[in-house]
Each structure stands twice: as structure tokens, then as C-alpha cells.
Amino acid sequence: MKFSERLHEKLQPIWRKNHHHPFVRGMADGTLDPQKFRFYMIQDYLYLIGYAKVFALGAVKADDLETMGKFAALLDGTLNEEMALHRQYAARFGITEEELETAQPSPITLAYTHYMLHTAQNGTLAEVIAAVLPCAWSYWEIGKELYAIPGAADHELYGEWINMYASDEFSQMAQWCIDLLDQHTAGKAEAELTKLEGIFLNTTRFEYMFWDMAYNGEMWPGNEGISKGIV
Numbered sequence: 001m002k003f004s005e006r007l008h009e010k011l012q013p014i015w016r017k018n019h020h021h022p023f024v025r026g027m028a029d030g031t032l033d034p035q036k037f038r039f040y041m042i043q044d045y046l047y048l049i050g051y052a053k054v055f056a057l058g059a060v061k062a063d064d065l066e067t068m069g070k071f072a073a074l075l076d077g078t079l080n081e082e083m084a085l086h087r088q089y090a091a092r093f094g095i096t097e098e099e100l101e102t103a104q105p106s107p108i109t110l111a112y113t114h115y116m117l118h119t120a121q122n123g124t125l126a127e128v129i130a131a132v133l134p135c136a137w138s139y140w141e142i143g144k145e146l147y148a149i150p151g152a153a154d155h156e157l158y159g160e161w162i163n164m165y166a167s168d169e170f171s172q173m174a175q176w177c178i179d180l181l182d183q184h185t186a187g188k189a190e191a192e193l194t195k196l197e198g199i200f201l202n203t204t205r206f207e208y209m210f211w212d213m214a215y216n217g218e219m220w221p222g223n224e225g226i227s228k229g230i231v
């Protein structure tokens with residue numbers, strides 16, 4: 001069994017929780033409060049800045065030019081395609097790029113990005129991929145699931161989000177990460193695989209916590225104004 005198959009099978013219960021989270025269900029049926037989505041967009045923008053840096057660290061840790069080039073392409077895709085969608089949404093909400101970049105990260109955004117960056121800075125290439133894979137893989141799965149719901153991808157506000165994460169480009173990048181992890185784990189000792197499984201589990205948990213943070217507008221104690229999306 002490939003290592004990615006083992007992860008997928010073992011972590012299904014947590015993955016299903018992401019799909020059933022009220023934030024995701026609200027995008028699926030179009031009932032999500034736009035203010036919650038606004039708050040999510042700002043936090044996700046900050047998250048993606050950290051996520052992009054993890055791809056940069058992947059290029060540093062790669063030991064062949066092809067893999068370096070692919071990580072460079074993922075970095076470019078995150079900064080210039082995925083985050084472009086966020087900038088478009090921000091414009092619709094009347095938020096400037098400067099406001100986006102200077103917004104305060106919530107405790108979960110900070111913890112999640114710092115965990116990924118710490119892992120990527122200190123770990124092996126396989127650990128870098130284990131840290132980012134739940135982000136790419138779970139969004140691809142959610143995107144596909146929502147896209148299959150009649151009318152969901154045409155929703156005035158959430159349609160573009162769904163189309164982005166169900167797109168061929170996004171699926172190819174998630175599949176590349178899956179294949180790279182399988183390549184770097186083939187024949188590895190159980191102790192190493194267990195460590196990688198732990199990293200994958202942690203960022204999978206963070207994915208759930210991120211939906212929850214966005215749904216509840218969770219900010220630092222005493223920052224309730226910000227939690228309502230007023231940056």
C-alpha cells in the first residue's frame with residue numbers, strides 16, 4: 001500500500017469532519033453568512049503567505065532541479081493565482097491589498113502557519129510535503145464535492161471559490177504532492193513513517209480548526225471587533 005493510501009484510509013474520520021463543518025456546508029448550499037466568508041478570506045490570505053513560504057522551503061530542500069522547479073511553480077501559483085482569487089474577493093468586500101497584508105492573524109492562523117514553517121525549516125523534504133499535503137488534498141476533495149452539487153459552482157459569492165479548488169490545475173498540484181510523498185516514503189522505516197503520519201495528522205487537525213475559527217470569527221481575547229470582520 002502506498003503511504004498516501006495509508007494516510008487517506010487512516011484519517012478518513014477527521015477528513016469527513018471537514019466536509020461536514022457548517023462553514024463548508026454553508027458554501028455548499030449557499031447559506032453561509034457573507035461576513036463569515038469575509039473574515040475567512042482575510043485569514044486565509046495571511047495563511048497563504050506562510051503556505052507559499054513552505055513551498056519556497058521545499059525548493060531549498062529538494063535535491064533535483066525538476067523538484068525545485070515544481071516547488072517554484074507551486075510558490076508562483078499560490079502567490080499569483082490562488083491569492084489573486086482572494087484579492088478579487090477582497091475587492092468585492094471593499095478591502096484593499098494593503099489592509100489584507102497588514103491584517104492581524106488569528107491565533108489559529110498564526111499557530112497553523114508557524115507549525116508548517118517550523119516543520120519545513122527543521123525537517124526533511126518528506127516532512128515538508130507531509131505538512132502541506134492536507135492543505136492541498138483536503139481543499140481539492142472539498143472543491144470536487146461542492147462542484148458536484150447542482151448549482152453550487154454558479155453561486156454568486158461562493159461559486160468562484162468552488163471552481164478554483166475543483167479545477168484541473170489545483171487537482172494536478174495536489175496529485176503531484178501526493179506522488180512526491182509516495183516517492184519519498186517508499187521503503188522507509190516504520191519510525192519515519194509514523195513521524196510523517198503525525199505531521200500529516202497535525203495539519204489535518206489544523207484544517208478543521210481553521211474552518212471553525214472562520215465560522216466563529218475567533219480572534220485574540222479582547223479583539224472582538226476584529227472577530228466580526230472589521231480589520
Ligand SMILES: Cc1ncc(CN)c(N)n1
Binds near residue numbers: 044047134135136
Ligand atoms: C487553511 C487553508 N488550507 C488549504 C488551502 C488550500 N491551499 C487554503 N487556501 N487554506
